[in-house]
Amino acid sequence: MLVGLVVAATVALVGVAAWAFRRRAIEQERRRVAALTSLAARLQDVTASLEIPPSVAEPPPRPPTPLPPIEPGGRAAFIDALTEAVAHARADGSRLTAALVESGSASSAALAGDVQGVTGSEAYEVGSRAVALVVPGAGRADALGVIARIQAACGATGNAVELAPGDDAVALVARLLSSGGEEAIERTDD
DSSP: OHHHHHHHHHHHHHHHHHHHHHHHHHHHHHHHHHHHHHHHHHHHHHHHHSOOOOOOOOOOOOOOOOOOOOOTTSHHHHHHHHHHHHHHHHHHTOOEEEEEEEOSSSOHHHHHHHHHHHHSSOOEEEETTEEEEEEETOOHHHHHHHHHHHHHHHOOEEEEEEOOTTOOHHHHHHHHIIIIIGGGSOOOOO
């Protein structure tokens, strides 16, 4: 009986403490809400009393400028063609090589015509005296053979790099340029 009384008193004491704690938390929350409501009313009064100058109308946004057309046979066209060729090579599991051909004397337009005559494929003018080729389905040795035919026909020299695992078009061009072709891609601003 004494144990029952102690348990009942403990339960009653815990219940009263929980009720008091909850009531205190509710009272604190009421005070917070009242303070925030008062602050919001004061802020609204202050912002209403401010004179805000009429906003200057912003000019309408300019329509997007169209991208300049890709110059046929230029650097951008070469990157586009190489990007597409890399995607096809990855999908087919075939080989792909990029080549750079340089001429000491002929302009890139004349060199592109000579290269197209030898290879029968597109040559991209990438410098004042340099053209680039995309050689799908061929390894580096095959592309060097193509370059040898070009050299025999018009005296131009060049180099080639093969697509490696993990390469994209930009990495392939970077490897091509680092293999000795960077002097061929000088700026042609006149």
